[in-house]
Amino acid sequence: MIPNEQLLHAAYQYFNSRAVDKLLALMTPDVHWPNGWEGGSVQGHREVQEYWTRQWKDVDPVVTPEAFEQRADGSVAVRVHQLVKDQGGAMLSDGMVRHVYTFRDGLIEAMHIEAIQTSME
Numbered sequence: 001m002i003p004n005e006q007l008l009h010a011a012y013q014y015f016n017s018r019a020v021d022k023l024l025a026l027m028t029p030d031v032h033w034p035n036g037w038e039g040g041s042v043q044g045h046r047e048v049q050e051y052w053t054r055q056w057k058d059v060d061p062v063v064t065p066e067a068f069e070q071r072a073d074g075s076v077a078v079r080v081h082q083l084v085k086d087q088g089g090a091m092l093s094d095g096m097v098r099h100v101y102t103f104r105d106g107l108i109e110a111m112h113i114e115a116i117q118t119s120m121e
Helices: 005-016 020-024 044-058
Strands: 027-034 041-043 059-070 076-086 091-104 107-115
Touching: 005 020, 005 059, 005 076, 005 107, 020 027, 020 044, 027 044, 041 044, 044 059, 059 091
Parallel strands: 027 107
Antiparallel strands: 027 041, 059 076, 076 091, 091 107
């Protein structure tokens, strides 16, 4: 297991079960988080919680980590299967993304999203 992999497994579990308080406890108070739904980013526990609350009123995302990669700069990249449905259960998207995390003092400091390139053979 790579460093922080267990922390990230817990984070995905808490996100998928909507356990916001437990999830925020894994993050630094000034965490920097992408607003992948509306665009831009949010910072700090309050803004992250408000963003997720807005998001979850309209969509039902489930993110499942599939592979972890330790990068030379100390960050961890996670290949994630992302399934998003509307609140009525209709599929909005089903695909792969890469989440890249940085850490400080044993907590998640920031995350950003990278597209996963697929080859068309």
